[in-house]
Amino acid sequence: MSKILIISGPTATGKTSLAIKLAKKYNGQIISADSRQIYRGLDIGTGKDHPKNQTIHLIDIINPNQAFSSAEYRQLALEQINQIHSQGKLPIIVGGTGLYIDSLINPRHTFSIKPNFILRFILNHLSTPTLQSILKFLDSKTYNSLNHSDSLNPHRLIRKIEISLSLKNLKSEKTKLDNYLHISLTAPNDYLFPRIDQRIDQRLQAGLLSEIKSLLTQYNWSHPGLNTLAYKEFKPYFDKVSFVKGRSDEAERDFVLKSCIQRWRFDEHAYARRQKTWFKKIPGINFIDISKSDFNQQIDKLVANFLSS
């Protein structure tokens, strides 16, 4: 049975560099599980900072104005895994998008129901209580099974309605990864957050603002790719820049910029928290605390054991 390595964890824990290291050591090929690095042109803000000659599959595969989904990801990733296995190499899946990783190890039947964008467009204009009534009418069983959080979540309600309106029979997905080692990097918040903040400063210095500026010549804020951390927070700033030309407003612009950066910082913290929540509940995961000094040895031991078994 062919083996697979999975590396997950919140942002700023060094997943990619670990993956590169392991790929070199064990003749591996890296597959990204990152819902934002799939976009071309979002480089600095999504942290595509690996060496240029290092191949990472499933990054830069679509444009920022295109939609993407976990089901599409699943399909592409499975293809990649097969291909890498056929070359006799070790696939290393690395990323922070819990849903994408989950789509590989825990697929579900609703993947056979495709999105209906016309329906979504219409439903998007309705209030949450209305969506609730619609779902209750169509499928009261599903509606009643929703927890408090999901029953107030328009995105999730719309998807449920979409499923209940679909006439297709649900067919279960058979392909499911099983012979894998799942390592999840983690760290306490008071260790992780300063690292995040530091990386934010680096990305600003690396020219994030000019990257956004050039993206905006082709794309706009309503495109799915721009609804991304490190990008979406700067909308107020760029709105200001384009509407106000007077130099007298420089101080004000600077103030707006500062508040955008602050917003971004907070959003990154919240994101890291959500990621940790996600990985916490995945069974069979091996957590490695990167704030501990011996974490590299722990990883080496885990991987060596797994590959020799």
Place this chain on the structure above:
RNA sequence: CCAACGGGAGCCGGACGGUUAGGCAAAGGUCUGUAAAACCUUCGUAAGCAGGUUCAACUCCUGCCCGUUGGA
């Protein structure tokens, strides 16, 4: 020294003589074709100090302290 304005949870902050402001942060959570999305819960019962008015004061009055701005 004088004047004006202000003083509230870790921060911002609207209102207001009595009922949860709200937002941010922080922490926890939900999760299956938007997931770096979207959504939920918790948490903070707080008012510079000393008095007074009042059944009731963050809110009104007096004094003091502190801060900002303006003036000498």
